[in-house]
Amino acid sequence: EVQLVESGGGLVQPGGSLRLSCAASGFTFSSYAMSWVRQAPGKGLEWVSVIYSSGRTSYADSVKGRFTISRDNAKNTLYLQMNSLKPEDTAVYYCAKHVDWRRPPGQGTQVTVSS
Numbered sequence: 001e002v003q004l005v006e007s008g009g010g011l012v013q014p015g016g017s018l019r020l021s022c023a024a025s026g027f028t029f030s031s032y033a034m035s036w037v038r039q040a041p042g043k044g045l046e047w048v049s050v051i052y053s054s055g056r057t058s059y060a061d062s063v064k065g066r067f068t069i070s071r072d073n074a075k076n077t078l079y080l081q082m083n084s085l086k087p088e089d090t091a092v093y094y095c096a097k098h099v100d101w102r103r104p105p106g107q108g109t110q111v112t113v114s115s
Helices: none
Strands: 003-007 010-012 018-025 034-039 045-051 057-059 067-072 077-082 091-097 109-113
Touching: 003 091, 018 034, 018 091, 018 109, 034 067, 034 077, 045 067, 045 077, 045 091, 057 067, 077 091
Parallel strands: 010 109
Antiparallel strands: 003 018, 018 077, 034 045, 034 091, 045 057, 067 077, 091 109
16 A cells, blocks of 8 residues: 655745655555645645656746655655745645556645735
């Protein structure tokens, strides 16, 4: 059974930073491209970033230059370093296999950017 458990969210002021983590189990983590997605209040899921097995990355324009995705295959863990946070980054953040990014299986972690 695929399990993805997100953590690291919280309340942060505009301009601040957070690092999200996603612990994966139940599948061969290193073989899959992994994505972060988010859902802001009252809005649909938004794809944020992907990291492929090769290490190649891609970002949504809204976070490019501010967010960095990474992975540690030895620890079966996905990360998202978020810098220069803005109020519009407020959302529940989920991780997912990239092929299933529209159906993230976990509970997500809340990120709130507010002064």
